Amino acid sequence: MTEIKGRVAGKVALVTGGASGLGLAIAALLVREGATTIITDILDDQGRLEAGKIGAKFKQQDVASEEGWKDVLSEIYQKYGQLDILVNNAGISGSVLGLDPETTPLDEWQKIQKVNGESVFLGCKYAIDYMRKGGGGSIVNLSSIAALVATPFITAYGASKAAVRQLSMSIAMHCATSGSRVRCNTVHPGQIRTPMLENLFAETARQMGVPQNVVEQKFLERIPMGEFGEPNDIAYMVLFLASDEAKHVTGGQFVVDGGMQLNG
Numbered sequence: 001m002t003e004i005k006g007r008v009a010g011k012v013a014l015v016t017g018g019a020s021g022l023g024l025a026i027a028a029l030l031v032r033e034g035a036t037t038i039i040t041d042i043l044d045d046q047g048r049l050e051a052g053k054i055g056a057k058f059k060q061q062d063v064a065s066e067e068g069w070k071d072v073l074s075e076i077y078q079k080y081g082q083l084d085i086l087v088n089n090a091g092i093s094g095s096v097l098g099l100d101p102e103t104t105p106l107d108e109w110q111k112i113q114k115v116n117g118e119s120v121f122l123g124c125k126y127a128i129d130y131m132r133k134g135g136g137g138s139i140v141n142l143s144s145i146a147a148l149v150a151t152p153f154i155t156a157y158g159a160s161k162a163a164v165r166q167l168s169m170s171i172a173m174h175c176a177t178s179g180s181r182v183r184c185n186t187v188h189p190g191q192i193r194t195p196m197l198e199n200l201f202a203e204t205a206r207q208m209g210v211p212q213n214v215v216e217q218k219f220l221e222r223i224p225m226g227e228f229g230e231p232n233d234i235a236y237m238v239l240f241l242a243s244d245e246a247k248h249v250t251g252g253q254f255v256v257d258g259g260m261q262l263n264g
């Protein structure tokens, strides 16, 4: 029998929001490094198509639904008998930009906390026990540098990502001290070229009434390394945290931002 090689060989991974952007790059890398990988997304057709291209499985899931989480996790466990890696990646930037603490409508705030924050709570809440049964696992939650600095122009988004960061520390502590051998870490991307960032450029340009390249240039000026990140910059960080190479790493915050955080 041929031995499967790779940094996560033999593991079973679930990546949410895997139909595009960072989730897709993360899933593709996990597949390449030997993990049986399931991606979920609200986008059914696109999810199926992309999963097929990279050799992953697909299941439709709205991460904001508690019942959805229970179904997805129990289906994976029944089918594969284990869950080793959970990447809580699905997220939204919000339908309206330029919202400060005074102009953010309550329903916008609530929607963003639900999709970006509550979903991560639900995913962790229900995944821990499946991982524990298999002797441990790794949870990687996608936060943002928006969790680490003031973001008065995307108030609700920044707060939702800060919630993910704090929640992940509690999960890491809970799992470490209860003998579950489940680790939990956050990854904090800066500005990575994905459909989410492209939409942000387009919408900001529209609102300011300037060409998109002017907006892109302004964003670029905030990145000391002088370039936007690419999805694999995040995927390699997630791969490390998901693998046994990171077996002593939990409760950490891993910033991948070309030095943006140095701006304060």
Ligand SMILES: NC(=O)c1ccc[n+]([C@@H]2O[C@H](COP(=O)([O-])OP(=O)(O)OC[C@H]3O[C@@H](n4cnc5c(N)ncnc54)[C@H](O)[C@@H]3O)[C@@H](O)[C@H]2O)c1
Pocket (backbone or CB within 6 Å): 016, 017, 018, 019, 020, 021, 022, 023, 040, 041, 042, 043, 061, 062, 063, 064, 089, 090, 091, 092, 093, 115, 142, 143, 144, 145, 188, 189, 190, 191, 192, 193, 194, 195, 196, 197
């Ligand atoms: N791109 C960046 O620069 C950047 C920076 C910081 C943090 N992030 C975070 O990284 C993650 C991925 O971002 P991205 O840039 O790849 O975005 P993206 O918009 O390209 O992809 C997000 C995916 O999540 C899915 N999704 C949205 N709501 C969902 C729901 N309720 N249930 C299931 N799936 C849902 C979308 O359909 C999409 O496929 C997000 O959590 C985002 O906040 C991205």
